[in-house]
Amino acid sequence: xxxxxxxxxxxxxxxxxxxxxxxxxHQVQTRPVKKLPALRGRTVVNMFFEDxxxxxxxxxxxxxxxxxxxxxxxxxxxxxxxxxxxxDTMLTLDAMGVDAFVxxxxxxxxxxxxxxxxxxxxxxxxxxxxxHPTQALLDAYAMRRHFREHDAEGWAGKRIxxxxxxxxxxxxxxxxxxxRTLGSEVVLVAPPTLLPTGVETWGCEVTSDxxxxxxxxxxxxxxxxxxxxxxxxxxxxxxxxxxxYGLTLERLERLKDDAAICHPGxxxxxxxxxxxxxxxxxxxxxxxxxxxxAVRMSVLYHLLGGSDEGGQA
Amino acid sequence: xxxDSTDPARVIIDSDELxxxxxxxxxxxxxxxxxxxxxxxxGIPTRGVPLARRLAGLIxxxxxxxxxxxxxxxxxxxxxxxxxxxxxxxxxxxxxxxxDAVVVLVDDVLYSGRTIAAAFDAVRDLGRPxxxxxxxxxxxxxRELPIAADAVGRRIQTAADERVRVRLAETDGVDExxxxxxxx
Numbered sequence: 001x002x003x004x005x006x007x008x009x010x011x012x013x014x015x016x017x018x019x020x021x022x023x024x025x026h027q028v029q030t031r032p033v034k035k036l037p038a039l040r041g042r043t044v045v046n047m048f049f050e051d052x053x054x055x056x057x058x059x060x061x062x063x064x065x066x067x068x069x070x071x072x073x074x075x076x077x078x079x080x081x082x083x084x085x086x087x088d089t090m091l092t093l094d095a096m097g098v099d100a101f102v103x104x105x106x107x108x109x110x111x112x113x114x115x116x117x118x119x120x121x122x123x124x125x126x127x128x129x130x131x132h133p134t135q136a137l138l139d140a141y142a143m144r145r146h147f148r149e150h151d152a153e154g155w156a157g158k159r160i161x162x163x164x165x166x167x168x169x170x171x172x173x174x175x176x177x178x179x180r181t182l183g184s185e186v187v188l189v190a191p192p193t194l195l196p197t198g199v200e201t202w203g204c205e206v207t208s209d210x211x212x213x214x215x216x217x218x219x220x221x222x223x224x225x226x227x228x229x230x231x232x233x234x235x236x237x238x239x240x241x242x243x244x245y246g247l248t249l250e251r252l253e254r255l256k257d258d259a260a261i262c263h264p265g266x267x268x269x270x271x272x273x274x275x276x277x278x279x280x281x282x283x284x285x286x287x288x289x290x291x292x293x294a295v296r297m298s299v300l301y302h303l304l305g306g307s308d309e310g311g312q313a
Numbered sequence: 314x315x316x317d318s319t320d321p322a323r324v325i326i327d328s329d330e331l332x333x334x335x336x337x338x339x340x341x342x343x344x345x346x347x348x349x350x351x352x353x354x355x356g357i358p359t360r361g362v363p364l365a366r367r368l369a370g371l372i373x374x375x376x377x378x379x380x381x382x383x384x385x386x387x388x389x390x391x392x393x394x395x396x397x398x399x400x401x402x403x404x405x406x407x408x409x410x411x412x413d414a415v416v417v418l419v420d421d422v423l424y425s426g427r428t429i430a431a432a433f434d435a436v437r438d439l440g441r442p443x444x445x446x447x448x449x450x451x452x453x454x455x456r457e458l459p460i461a462a463d464a465v466g467r468r469i470q471t472a473a474d475e476r477v478r479v480r481l482a483e484t485d486g487v488d489e490x491x492x493x494x495x496x497x
Contacts (some may be wrong), residue, residue, distance in 0.1 A: 024402055027405060036438070038394060122401035
C-alpha cells in the first residue's frame with residue numbers, strides 16, 4: 001500500500017489485514033511499555049489544516065507507539081499563514097526526507113491531489129466533505145468486536161443505519177465504500193434537506209423515516225449535526241431535528257436487543273443523540289475512541305512497515 | 314531456480330521421533346530449572362506456538378502441575394523489516410506477567426539466531442523476567458549471533474542452501490521435519 005486516500009482503495013483482504021493487526025495493536029495499549037520498534041527511524045508528519053482533537057492525537061500516539069518520529073504542522077503558525085501554498089509546504093517537508101504525511105484539509109480532494117506531489121506515503125485524515133477512511137476502519141473495528149461478543153461474526157446480512165447530516169459528512173462516504181467491500185447492508189437516514197445529490201447512485205437504501213428502519217438495524221450510527229448547520233436552514237430547530245432524527249430514549253428502547261450505537265464524535269447530546277443513548281451499555285462510542293489508536297497504528301504499519309517497494313509478504 | 318533442479322525433500326525426523334525429541338526437551342528444561350516452578354513458555358509464531366503447548370502438556374504430565382503458555386510475535390522487532398515487503402504480524406498473547414518468571418522461548422528451527430535476538434527485545438518491552446531460556450526443536454547451525462539453545466530436540470548438520478522445514482499436526486496436518494536443497 002502506497003497511500004490510504006479512500007476507503008474504496010482497500011480490498012477485502014487489506015481491510016481484514018488492517019482490522020486483524022489492530023487487534024494486536026490494541027493489546028499494546030494495556031502494556032506497561034506502550035512501544036513497538038517497527039517504525040524506528042521513520043518520520044510521520046501530521047498536517048492538520050482543520051481543527052481536530054481525537055484524529056490528530058490518535059495519529060500522533062499511533063506513530064509514537066510504533067517508534068516513528070512524529071511532528072505536527074497546523075495551518076496556524078506554519079508558513080501557510082504567510083501565504084505558502086499547500087504544495088510548497090509539502091514539497092518542503094518532502095525534501096527534508098519525511099516518510100509519511102497524515103493530512104486533514106477542508107477541501108474535498110486536496111489530500112488525493114497532495115499525494116501526487118510527494119515521494120512520501122500519504123494518509124487521508126479527512127478531506128472536506130469527501131472521505132475519512134481511518135474513521136470508517138475504526139468504526140468497522142468496533143462493530144466487528146461487538147458482533148464477536150454477541151456470537152454473530154460476519155458482515156453478510158448485517159444492517160447498518162447511518163443517520164443524520166449525510167450532506168456534509170465525510171464519515172458517511174467512507175463508511176458506505178468500506179461496507180460495500182465488507183458486504184454489509186447500509187441504510188442511509190436523513191431529512192430530505194440533508195441528502196446529498198446523487199445519493200441514489202450510492203447503492204444503499206435511502207429513507208427519511210428513521211422510525212421505519214430503527215427496529216431492524218444491527219448498528220445505528222448517529223452523525224454529528226455540525227453546529228454551523230443548525231442555523232443554515234437545513235432543519236427548523238435542533239429540537240425538531242431531535243424529534244425526527246435523534247436517537248432519543250424512546251427510540252433507544254425500540255432498538256433490537258443486540259444492536260449497538262456508534263457515533264464518530266464529538267457528540268451533541270440532546271440533538272442527534274440523547275445522553276441515555278450515548279452512555280447506554282450498547283453504545284460503542286468509547287470503544288471507537290480506543291480503537292482509533294490501534295487502527296491507526298495498523299494503518300501506519302501497513303504503509304511504512306516494509307521496504308519502500310511495497311506489497312505484502 | 315527451476316523446479317527440477319531441487320532435490321525432493323527428505324524426512325529427517327518422523328512423527329515418533331518428533332514426540333521423543335519433545336519429551337527430551339521437556340526433561341532438559343525441567344532439569345535446568347530444578348522443576349517447573351516459575352516457568353512461562355512463550356511460543357514464537359507460527360510453529361513455536363503449538364510446540365510450546367505440547368511442551369507444556371509434557372511438563373504437566375511429568376511434574377503434575379500446569380505451566381502457563383502463550384505466544385510472542387517478534388515481527389515488529391525484526392532487524393530486516395525494512396528489507397522486505399510488509400510482513401503479516403502474528404499474535405502476542407502472554408498469560409499473566411513475565412516479571413520474575415523464567416521465560417522459555419520456544420521455536421521450531423534455530424538458524425541465524427536473529428529471530429531469538431528480536432525475541433529478547435520483545436520480552437524486554439513486556440517486563441523483566443528472572444531468566445530467559447531457549448528451547449528449539451531443530452538446531453541447524455550457521456549462527457550469526459552469539460546465541461545458544463538450552464533445550465534442543467535435534468542438532469543437524471546443514472549446508473546454508475538447504476531448507477529445513479518443520480510440519481506440525483496443528484498447523485500442517487502432519488508431524489515431520491524435512492530437509493531439501495535449493496528453492497522452496
